[in-house]
Amino acid sequence: MKLSKGLLADLRLQPELQVPDAALLALPEKVLQFGTGVLLRGLPDFFIDKANKQGLFNGRVVVIKSTSKGDTGGFEKQDNLYTQCIRGIDGGRKVSEDIINASISRVLTATTQWEEVLSCATSKDMQLVISNTTEVGIAYVEESIHNNPPASYPGKLLAFLYRRYQHFNGSEESGMVIVPAELIVDNGTLLKATILQLAAYNQLPTDFITWLEQHNYFCNSLVDSIIPGAANIDTGYEDELLIMTEVYRLWAIETDSPRVKEVLSFAGADAGVVLAPDINVFRELKLRLLNGAHTLSCGLAHLAGIDTVKAAMANDSMAAYIEGVMLHEIVTAITDKHIRHDAAVRFAVAVLDRFRNPYIEHKWVSICANYTSKLKARVVPALLQYQQHTDHVPALMALGFAAHLLFMKSPAADDPFAAYYADLWTQHPAETVAEKSLSDSNVWGTNLNTAVPGLTKTVTNMLLALQREGVNAYLERVAAEIIIS
Structure with a gap:
């Protein structure tokens, strides 16, 4: 039996397994995530899924696969569901939890579905961008954001933000909260500087630059969790996306903005999410x-x-x-x-x-x-x-x-x-x-x-x-x- 939406009803009979309600699969898409790796699935996506189950966030994630390497077939076969097995020691006590994560709504490949990615910018529900682009990184590349798609992650993000600015006529409420999870000191500050540099290279309108700086929030963040990824754990069903994570988890996000705290409402679901004005x-x-x-x-x-x-x-x-x-x-x-x-x-x-x-x-x-x-x-x-x-x-x-x-x-x-x-x-x-x-x-x-x-x-x-x-x-x-x- 392969994990899928159709299997959830049967899995609910397993009391030790945390299974999502069907209603969670219909939540609106609020998050654009650049990266399919285990760090994002095991940490930010875990917090979002947990918050959804508590009725605190009520939004799902559109995942963008930035490169052409590999495929997204595993996600499609399993209706984007995956099992997260939490294993470790907490206060001297062994912890073992198995959770079916339903945070991801769909996975798009940038190289072949770029227009679908850009169409996400026109959604009024979209509020948050997260990333861990380990293969591409936060690097400045002089390129046109009108490429299909731009090669760099900053290029892709700038193209998304520009499409959003155009669609919503630069409205204040259309601004995004952007939280990179790349393992770089002051990653939000670096990403914003790179985006502005690339916007200047592309000679984008002054009004767009103003909207970018005043109504979008780039937050520095720090992630801390050991996520080995795939593990030899028998769940009783087939799951090629299964990951194992340790008990300890931290996503520290630097902000003192009421708007950012409102968007990051999933922070209330788990003590591992910390919103603070200084994360040093x-x-x-x-x-x-x-x-x-x-x-x-x-x-x-x-x-x-x-x-x-x-x-x-x-x-x-x-x-x-x-x-x-x-x-x-x-x-x-x-x-x-x-x-x-x-x-x-x-x-x-x-x-x-x-x-x-x-x-x-x-x-x-x-x-x-x-x-x-x-x-x-x-x-x-x-x-x-x-x-x-x-x-x-x-x-x-x-x-x-x-x-x-x-x-x-x-x-x-x-x-x-x-x-x-x-x-x-x-x-x-x-x-x-x-x-x-x-x-x-x-x-x-x-x-x-x-x-x-x-x-x-x-x-x-x-x-x-x-x-x-x-x-x-x-x-x-x-x-x-x-x-x-």
């Missing part, structure tokens, strides 16, 4: 506590022979390190007038639950890719903040840097700096490798030897201990000290 706090928490902890731990775990994040959380020594570096050092580093200590701790505890998720296979060797640049972007700012707050060297962060040096001794490391470190290890003894690396401002953006007094000595001693005692033995000793303290 959420970005900082994610970057330092989730991404930073991943980066500090990846080399150490790999050297210890631990393959995955969940396996690390099942290893007493590695789990103690990860928990210690997050709660004792990163939280201390980032707590300031913008981030309260209790908020940072709550986020860290949620991250630890996510790391323990038994359903997700996140390999450390994959996290080790571009290891050096990740340390620079995700960890060095926290390292400097810790030193400023405490005037001490963060010992567990230092161990992360020592593990990085030992990991990078292999020229096979998937890192643009692999040759640099191979030469460093060839030309210098282990006793001076840390000093040479940490003093290199071309690598770290600053001389860490002088910026964090004592760091070089600490990293050097730990690097030598890792080599002398072995990674697992030294890690056990460090973990014991963390537990005692």
Whole structure:
């Protein structure tokens, strides 16, 4: 049995499965979504579907497939329905939920159905544009928006907005709320600037530019959820669009506009949607506590022979390190007038639950890719903040840097700096490798030897201990000290 509208009546007999009412399939189309990927289906579309089921949003999504790669046959066969399986840990409790998502009304392919896409601009129900155009991206391409279709996502969006402006004669109420979900800092600001630049290139009317700037709202946003996508889960029926998502979910949208909040009424359905005038706090928490902890731990775990994040959380020594570096050092580093200590701790505890998720296979060797640049972007700012707050060297962060040096001794490391470190290890003894690396401002953006007094000595001693005692033995000793303290 393949998932479809006709199967819903039978599926309602399964009490553990959340099945949509037939009335939800007739809701008006309010959202234009650029992208068919699992991130959009697992996060924004989940929130919209949940809100529809609570009677809070009452609108469906028209999905635009931006490229010619692949096909939309799977959506057509299943009447655009798909199963979302939520698996993970929440407050130490295992969570398992299966939901049939009915948020998508239809899927259009831009390369073959462009006029149908543009016709969506003439609908009075349309209010919102969301996107995650990973293959195309928010990039400026000098092109005519009258192409069929324009090649770039900004080109497509500008063509849609111009058609809407023309159809509604530039009325104030016809303006759209536009929320990109691309993993780019200030993505809404960037998208708006790109759209305006392209509008100027196309010599579009001044009145249209005024309408674009005054009555359309481009919102920065941050998405945070691990969505592996397809999963080997038996639902009792066939669903080629099935996805698995973790329990934790966040879509932080930057706005203080009453109009935007009115349009984004689905925010009331789930605590994972946050509307705030400044989302930098959420970005900082994610970057330092989730991404930073991943980066500090990846080399150490790999050297210890631990393959995955969940396996690390099942290893007493590695789990103690990860928990210690997050709660004792990163939280201390980032707590300031913008981030309260209790908020940072709550986020860290949620991250630890996510790391323990038994359903997700996140390999450390994959996290080790571009290891050096990740340390620079995700960890060095926290390292400097810790030193400023405490005037001490963060010992567990230092161990992360020592593990990085030992990991990078292999020229096979998937890192643009692999040759640099191979030469460093060839030309210098282990006793001076840390000093040479940490003093290199071309690598770290600053001389860490002088910026964090004592760091070089600490990293050097730990690097030598890792080599002398072995990674697992030294890690056990460090973990014991963390537990005692």
